[in-house]
Amino acid sequence: MLLVLFILLRHVPTIFLFKAFLSAGVKPWQRAVAAALSVAVLGAGMHARAELNKFEADIRGEFGIGSAAQYGSADLRKAVHANENLRRANFTSADMREADFSGSTFNGAYLEKAVAYKAKFRGADLSDTLMDRMVLNEADLRDAILVRAVLTRSDLGGAIIEGADFSDAVIDLPQKQALCKYANGINPVTGMSTRKSLGCGNSRRNAYGSPSAPLLSAPPERLLDKDGFCDKGTGLCEATIQ
Template sequence: MSSSNMSALAELNKYEADTRGEFGIGSAAQFGSADLRKAVHMNENFRRANFTSADMRESDFSGSTFNGAYLEKAVAYKANFTGADLSDTLMDRMVLNEANLTNAVLVRTVLTRSDLGGARIEGADFSDAVLDLPQKLALCKYASGTNPITGVSTRTSLGCGNSRRNAYGSPSSPLLSAPPQKLLDRDGFCDDKTGLCDAK
């Protein structure tokens, strides 16, 4: 790649960060391969941020918003995601051993080939999340609680013990797949006049 192309790419990335990401929503922050061990980032906005291959061991991200973020291959051993919004995130091949996902929202999250061994999931909402069957069965052995934001029980969201796969619907019934208004109100608002959305 020529130096002029690299310069244009740098300008584009700076523009995207300044405008808070695609469509003006999110942080567009780049944490790919970053060392975030024992970092404290409570109640922060990481929408559409990139955490690919980041080392997040023993970090505190409680209450933070990760809508649409990329966390694939990240290591989050003993990380705290209590009450975090991890909906619509890509978390495949992620290490979440002993992570605290208490009351976290993981709606439509992709968790394929991720390791959640020993993770605390009380009150977590996994509705429409994509999990490997062995991982799902392991979580169902101790799943409990109800998510305080969505009102969905952890066992129901994982489809434990029944044929119903999720709480909101499926790709064949998209109108039922929208997150509840309570979650939308907490995470952000949209300006009726402009149609632009922003984080609170």
């Protein structure tokens, strides 16, 4: 009898069991045992959940892979979050104007549609982040790491990019060409030249700029060679398509 009660308490809400016992004419001593078991089972479950939450809080995120903090649509204007662990955090559509994130780690974070006008990301690790449709006008990206970052349709007009590493980042061709006009410096962590990471002056620069928006960033098809690359100088080519 006690084993049956314990199994039921593990899988059926307690309030329904009490109603069942009352309507079935269960003896008083059986009701007392059921009540004691319910307290023990529910108490253990609550304790386990409390310990799990405490553990996740201590390691800054699930499985120890980051904060996973939620800043979606948050007002972070002029906020200071320098040198913080913000891995896998969500900043979708957040207002980050003039905020300071210098030296922070954003690996795998979501920053799409965020407005980061004049925000400071100096020395920040923004690798593997989703930053599409983001406003980064006059943002400070000096010495930042943006390896494999997705920056399609983002606006980096006037951004300070000295020493930034854009290796394998996805950037629309017009935006990349605008950055190449003044790109300079070497990233102190990766040792990569900013110009090289952007593919500035590369005769084998891909004509399409970004795989996600080929029609917006590609020159007319008749100006591409058979491999889809551009010639040096003009960035276009009139090679015969074979």
